[in-house]
Amino acid sequence: MERLLGLGAGGHAAVLIETLRAVGDCELIGLITPDGRGERVLGVAVVGCHDDLVAIARHGINGGAVDGAILAVGMMGDSRVRRVLVARAREATLRIAGAIHPAAHVAE
Numbered sequence: 001m002e003r004l005l006g007l008g009a010g011g012h013a014a015v016l017i018e019t020l021r022a023v024g025d026c027e028l029i030g031l032i033t034p035d036g037r038g039e040r041v042l043g044v045a046v047v048g049c050h051d052d053l054v055a056i057a058r059h060g061i062n063g064g065a066v067d068g069a070i071l072a073v074g075m076m077g078d079s080r081v082r083r084v085l086v087a088r089a090r091e092a093t094l095r096i097a098g099a100i101h102p103a104a105h106v107a108e
Contacts, residue, residue: 008072057092068095
């Protein structure tokens with residue numbers, strides 16, 4: 001099972017967590033926030049801040065490796081934070097994962 005780090009811990013992270021649980025083929029092993037504050041989102045722990053991303057990618061979480069990252073930041077209208085987080089994750093050689101809820105309907 002793929003172990004993913006969530007980049008963000010707000011409302012979009014909650015939607016993402018529910019989607020990943022519905023898909024069922026990966027585990028969200030932690031979330032990061034700009035300042036590392038926060039405790040849990042739907043049972044998933046905040047494990048650090050944005051500046052910890054490279055260290056988390058190298059050393060893992062609770063003794064387990066991190067296989068990839070998934071963007072959990074919505075922030076309508078401002079993509080700067082999303083771009084920076086994706087760039088940092090790629091610098092840390094983390095694969096950027098995506099997820100589509102099994103109940104999603106995609107129109108033609």
